[in-house]
Amino acid sequence: MENYKLGVKVSIITIIVNIILAVIKIFSGIVGKSNAMLADGVHTLSDVLTTFVVLLGLKVSSKEADENHPYGHEKYEPVFAKLLSIILVLTGIYIGYGSLKVLISGNIKTPGIIALVAALISIVFKEGMYWYTVKTARKIKSLSLEADAWHHRSDSLSSIGTFIGILGARMGVKILDPIAGIVVSIFVVKVGVELYLKATRELVDEAADEKTVEKIRSLTYSIKGVEEIRDLKTRVFGNRIYVDIDIAVNAFISVEEGHNIAEEVHDAIENRVESVKHCMVHVEPKKTQD
Structure with missing residues (x-):
């Protein structure tokens, strides 16, 4: 407003x-x-x-x-x-x-x-x-x-x-x-x-610029517990950006711990990348032999 x-x-x-x-x-x-x-x-x-x-x-x-x-x-x-x-x-x-x-x-x-x-x-x-x-x-x-x-x-x-x-x-x-x-x-x-x-x-869901994508990657890997980024998609929506990211966490931690890591990733991206309007984080298990 x-x-x-x-x-x-x-x-x-x-x-x-x-x-x-x-x-x-x-x-x-x-x-x-x-x-x-x-x-x-x-x-x-x-x-x-x-x-x-x-x-x-x-x-x-x-x-x-x-x-x-x-x-x-x-x-x-x-x-x-x-x-x-x-x-x-x-x-x-x-x-x-x-x-x-x-x-x-x-x-x-x-x-x-x-x-x-x-x-x-x-x-x-x-x-x-x-x-x-x-x-x-x-x-x-x-x-x-x-x-x-x-x-x-x-x-x-x-x-x-x-x-x-x-x-x-x-x-x-x-x-x-x-x-x-x-x-x-x-x-x-x-x-x-x-x-x-x-x-x-801006009307055809073009990806965000490389600098923004790299910042999102860097923020994600800075969160303790994130083992890997399996997939990262961004789309420009008018003057804002939507983010969909798949992260891998230790397969042997609890569901609650995995959820907390995802929340930290979500908050870091939405709060520290000004143009991001919404971030969806999907958690996948990563076993030691992966």
């Missing part, structure tokens, strides 16, 4: 900043006659929509397990992250199409100074929003919030391209304005595709 509140706080702040920036950029694009700035403003407006999607994802995934979802709701996180990635790709295509249309038509105007100032303001604020959001996303292990952070970064890079394009156009190379829009659109689409693939991996 604490993670949910932190995620909501970040999302609300970014929504407010994005609305202000979108108004500034669209106004500057119209008044300053800059296609690149107008496209940049639409990109920022799409950030508002994606952050609303993030809020919805955080709310749903933070719900406790229930009768219909006994394993919890964490997998809703990558589902919403997929939606965000699709919005990113569509935004990139829209920006690129608009800029390409202007380039082909040849109807390119010299942007006003207001568009250049707006681009500079956007670069500073969007880069700051990226670091603020991504830091929180990694802290609470939220994929959809991380996707939203990358949306801020793509907007920051979009504004850098816009700034270069507007500056070049004002210096006499008008063609740089729409070209900047096309270059930015390619980057935005690339980020969207990468996020989509990352979200897909």
